[in-house]
Amino acid sequence: xxxxxxxxxxFTLYDHLQVQQLFDLDAYAHLSRxxxxxxxxxxxxxxxxxxxxxxxxxDRAGCRIENxxxxxxxxxxxxxxxxxxxxxxxxxxxxxxxxxxGPRAIGVVLSELQSGANTAFNMYPGLxxxxxxxxxxxxxxxxxxxFLTPMIEGRFAGTMCLxxxxxxxxxxxxxxxxxxxxxxxxxxxxxxxxxxxxxxDLTENIVHLVLARIEGAPAGTKGLSLFIVPKIWVEEDxxxxxxxxxxxxxxxxxxxxxxxxxxxxxxxxxxxxxGILVGGRPHEGMxxxxxxxxxxxxxxxxxxxxxxxxxxxxxxxxxxxxLQGSSVRxxxxxxxxxxxxxxxxxxxxxxxxxKAKVEGMRTLAVKLALHADLAQALAAxxxxxxxxxxxxxxxxxPIVKAYCSDQAFRVAxxxxxxxxxxxxxxxxxxxxxxxxxxxxxxxxGTNHIQALDLVSRKLQSRGGExxxxxxxxxxxxxxxxxxxxxxxxxxxxxxxxxxxLQRAGGALLEFFTEGRVDxxxxxxxxxxxxxxxVTIAHLLLDxxxxxxxxxxxxxxxxxxxxxxxxxFYANFVLPGVHAKLAAIVGGDRSALDIPDGGxxxxx
Numbered sequence: 001x002x003x004x005x006x007x008x009x010x011f012t013l014y015d016h017l018q019v020q021q022l023f024d025l026d027a028y029a030h031l032s033r034x035x036x037x038x039x040x041x042x043x044x045x046x047x048x049x050x051x052x053x054x055x056x057x058x059d060r061a062g063c064r065i066e067n068x069x070x071x072x073x074x075x076x077x078x079x080x081x082x083x084x085x086x087x088x089x090x091x092x093x094x095x096x097x098x099x100x101x102g103p104r105a106i107g108v109v110l111s112e113l114q115s116g117a118n119t120a121f122n123m124y125p126g127l128x129x130x131x132x133x134x135x136x137x138x139x140x141x142x143x144x145x146x147f148l149t150p151m152i153e154g155r156f157a158g159t160m161c162l163x164x165x166x167x168x169x170x171x172x173x174x175x176x177x178x179x180x181x182x183x184x185x186x187x188x189x190x191x192x193x194x195x196x197x198x199x200x201d202l203t204e205n206i207v208h209l210v211l212a213r214i215e216g217a218p219a220g221t222k223g224l225s226l227f228i229v230p231k232i233w234v235e236e237d238x239x240x241x242x243x244x245x246x247x248x249x250x251x252x253x254x255x256x257x258x259x260x261x262x263x264x265x266x267x268x269x270x271x272x273x274x275g276i277l278v279g280g281r282p283h284e285g286m287x288x289x290x291x292x293x294x295x296x297x298x299x300x301x302x303x304x305x306x307x308x309x310x311x312x313x314x315x316x317x318x319x320x321x322x323l324q325g326s327s328v329r330x331x332x333x334x335x336x337x338x339x340x341x342x343x344x345x346x347x348x349x350x351x352x353x354x355k356a357k358v359e360g361m362r363t364l365a366v367k368l369a370l371h372a373d374l375a376q377a378l379a380a381x382x383x384x385x386x387x388x389x390x391x392x393x394x395x396x397x398p399i400v401k402a403y404c405s406d407q408a409f410r411v412a413x414x415x416x417x418x419x420x421x422x423x424x425x426x427x428x429x430x431x432x433x434x435x436x437x438x439x440x441x442x443x444x445g446t447n448h449i450q451a452l453d454l455v456s457r458k459l460q461s462r463g464g465e466x467x468x469x470x471x472x473x474x475x476x477x478x479x480x481x482x483x484x485x486x487x488x489x490x491x492x493x494x495x496x497x498x499x500x501l502q503r504a505g506g507a508l509l510e511f512f513t514e515g516r517v518d519x520x521x522x523x524x525x526x527x528x529x530x531x532x533x534v535t536i537a538h539l540l541l542d543x544x545x546x547x548x549x550x551x552x553x554x555x556x557x558x559x560x561x562x563x564x565x566x567x568f569y570a571n572f573v574l575p576g577v578h579a580k581l582a583a584i585v586g587g588d589r590s591a592l593d594i595p596d597g598g599x600x601x602x603x
Contacts, residue, residue: 002052002117003313027377047117058259070199084154104369116306120259131158176212189268198263226285227275245273256435301400304408312354315415356565360536391466398450403532405440451524490570540566
């Protein structure tokens with residue numbers, strides 16, 4: 001059963017992060033808080049009434065291939081039609097492209113609600129949105145007319161096709177080929193695998209964005225180009241043509257998101273597959289695809305938040321109802337009444353850990369989206385501030401993807417633990433949440449790739465200014481609030497953790513300088529975790545200060561919940577930063593030095 005906490009969401013949007021500031025800027029002046037709240041309310045009704053009830057049945061039914069085409073579970077086609085009638089997918093798309101031009105900060109919430117209610121279903125419009133965004137940015141006017149408009153209207157869906165059977169994350173090893181036929185049209189041949197939403201029966205056509213190497217292009221990622229490869233060819237005047245020699249070879253049978261078709265696609269087996277070079281620009285495929293990849297990475301982080309949130313809220317509801325054992329205060333009394341398990345200390349510990357992580361991660365994702373909104377809105381009037389906000393988007397993107405996707409699985413696991421044995425069976429939704437969440441740390445770049453991106457690129461971006469701005473903001477917060485009567489101790493702990501983050505950064509720099517690159521790759525993940533936990537602790541404490549200052553205006557329990565969630569995270573989670581720092585600076589090379597045979601003699 002899908003559950004959402006709109007009060008907590010609205011607190012993050014408006015009380016804490018002040019998203020309403022966007023409506024004073026020209027880029028978003030056509031909207032208001034009231035209109036955005038109405039869209040959020042409408043989206044919650046939609047997912048509660050339409051897609052949410054399809055989640056468990058869709059998981060059990062899965063997808064299947066009939067006559068060479070994927071068939072989605074019952075109800076999905078009707079849900080797709082209703083989704084596009086409401087216009088949720090196009091909310092953040094530019095008005096000139098047929099969207100609403102809404103802020104990404106609100107779009108994050110819409111995505112959370114949709115993914116939380118039915119992760120598998122939301123994969124289909126989610127990939128379509130990413131593909132449409134890429135075409136809007138890089139496609140020609142002709143590309144827009146032929147493909148973008150039908151995607152915005154929901155007549156066409158979209159995918160991203162990078163992975164090949166011989167090369168998972170090694171995109172530079174792509175073997176898919178493109179042979180020039182004339183103009184911007186190329187013959188495409190090759191196989192792509194693990195293609196989310198690669199085939200389905202929801203739309204009349206599917207637009208595949210395919211990375212391929214034009215004959216004669218250099219090896220590696222620099223030689224890749226991006227092509228629009230529709231499943232059904234589209235004539236220049238928009239009329240449907242003949243099938244475009246795109247075959248679904250198979251679909252995967254998966255641990256989770258079973259109602260999302262993950263396909264192996266064969267392009268040009270019969271020599272009749274054609275693709276259109278995006279924007280008419282060869283050898284720019286990776287630059288173009290990185291736009292969709294970055295959008296997808298943030299979206300995966302939001303998927304993690306969505307699943308973690310509904311897992312937590314379901315566990316909370318169960319803990320309030322399930323009677324088990326007596327209160328510890330009466331443990332010697334055999335006649336003591338049974339109590340709801342929420343009264344037991346360890347259950348409360350797990351619930352508060354889930355609450356703190358969910359609310360911290362949501363705040364992180366909305367903050368990143370707000371940075372993106374401000375960067376876009378200020379680009380024409382304040383280049384310096386726009387660059388700052390864009391830099392924070394770059395810095396936080398790998399953290400949102402990696403931390404939120406890792407913690408989604410951890411929160412779902414805690415939710416099952418709260419349920420006990422009841423959580424391990426299909427009668428309750430949390431076992432599906434756990435299965436669905438596992439893929440989040442793997443696709444759209446494994447979380448180790450995110451960590452490598454952070455330490456090798458993002459920390460040094462703009463000469464290190466993005467990280468410096470991040471640390472300045474953190475230091476200023478600690479100095480302002482370290483003597484706060486309710487939260488000063490935790491703010492001081494944040495200051496110590498921030499110091500640990502800086503020392504870990506210094507160790508990374510030393511490893512780079514000394515050419516110990518293998519050790520950089522060894523410690524990249526714990527470094528990302530340190531930065532993520534410091535960031536989440538900062539956001540939770542900042543939210544707690546806001547809640548504390550407005551206690552007279554709000555519900556006492558709500559405000560105390562914010563304060564105590566921040567204190568819990570600072571006291572139970574944040575201390576782990578120092579253990580990770582010790583491992584980083586300790587320089588242990590065991591994982592690098594162990595011989596292959598040292599893992600096991602079994603072959």
